[in-house]
Amino acid sequence: MDTNANDARQPDNGAPLEVAETAIPYAVDATADTTPASPNYRALNLAKLQAQGMVTHDGGRTSVAEDFRIIKRPLLRNARATGPDAIRHGNLIVVTSAMPGEGKTYCAVNLAMSIAMEMDMTVLLVDADVARPSVLKVLGLPAEPGLMDVLLDERLAMSDVILKTNVATLSILPAGRSNKHATELLASRAMSRMLSEIASRYADRIVVFDSPPLLITSEAHALVGQMGQVVMVVEAETTTQHAVKEALRQIESCEHINLIYNKTKGFPGNEYYGYGYYD
Template sequence: MDIIEQAAKRLEELRRAGVELPGESAASASGETSAAKLGAGATAPLAGQGTVHSRRIDLDMGVLTAHGILTPDSVRSQLGDEMRVIKRPLLHNVAGKGAAPVKDANLIMITSALPGEGKTFMAANLAISIAMELDRTVLLVDADVARPSLPEVFGFDEEKGLLDALTDPTLDLSQVLLRTNIEKLSVLPAGTPHPRATELLASDAMNQLLADMARRYHDRIIIFDSPPLLVTTEARALAMHMGQVVLVVKAESTTHAEVKNAIAAIESCPVKMAVLNKTTGHVDGHGYGYGYGYGYGYAAKSDASASAARP
């Protein structure tokens, strides 16, 4: 399949999802399709073609530390230990060492029932912690397309990203990835807002993009900072593609009914881990911390915990 055929196929998938492509109305009026505009000898690269390079951003380690985010040069800390406890079962599933095989185990979504429960904080720290593994690379995707938070956490301007890669079949993934000065960690911004974001995240184009993300690096873990499950529809659409979901629950705030409804919304995901954030009781001798539990086809009750309260 040549470059024009690939672009035409991608465009047709987007049309079936009901997505109106930029400039398509004008092109239709003139009898010219977006794919045809590429023409013979087109130079716009597709996945795996051309010599497009991602942009590099330098994260300020001092600012990250001030905001409670892990850095590779951090001294051993309670937060670091917590992330090790939380990431280990996720990585075991990726390696096929869990209780049962997990399809697409390297696709991990971090979400919550409601806003303000700490999902972005969890996603950022978990991504950096996994990037510190000797044999893993990490792509952190800002999939909270309505309210992106990673630009503020990591200190970069809003850029083209996920939604642009889904709507523009000529845009190579490398053109929107941001490499960082944390070895083995890259970031994919949310991208340009789109009124049909839910349909885009549920589309065949999303399936192809995920396959492209995973194919480029065999050791890559892809972590998605997702919207909250109970206030948007994007998170439910995204969950359909995931192998593992981490549900962040704010202690003494999120109700049992809200947690139950959130879990029901991701029922199709093979593995669901619940992480309790901002605990205020004394667990295992600590005053604050994360508690967690995980299972296959269900969210297990928390049976272990670590320390340190985090937003």
């Protein structure tokens, strides 16, 4: 198992990270605040997200931004692979965890934001944690119709519920309304057809799914089995080795599994969190 690790430095009190003067190139709609592009347009408060330690276009070279540059690179390499190295649905990346509270949504949003910085990529961020959706909440947006609504209503198109943002290369598909048959819906032929369409319709699109935890819900298994790449978030010094092994056992049929070691402590006496990456 190859190992790549980069220790991030982020205050755990939510204070803004130190920002470099040079902004990272990023596709942002400069008129977003006053000229919505469509009824499905939503403006993200990028300054607020940056202050919360998230990756944003003008956040500079923060350690979190650098960590996700490292994390995304092998995922993008796999997604772009062709010929004998090509991965089926390689551009569909699901972010999950063994247990709740390990930071999977935070990592999914940051991963999507980081990929959106690529010069030749667009990103669709899907909230597939349909029992406890968190993506819109993290981004400061209200609940909206989404994935579950499309699966439940054949008259509803995915384009009807995808949200465009002031990050021109980033779109969002909310979880939508909750449903007691969510597992069956995620495992349905309608979902498979939707995933195939998402994966093949746009050659330059990466789709990042925020999935339910593996050891808590059955929805995660229905979803993970249809993805090309899996990213599992492990909370440092909290998630037990048994939980990690059990979660990995449940997705062992997936060929491309990556781990993010999240919330690692810094040097003794420092109140820092960080990330490690394992493939």
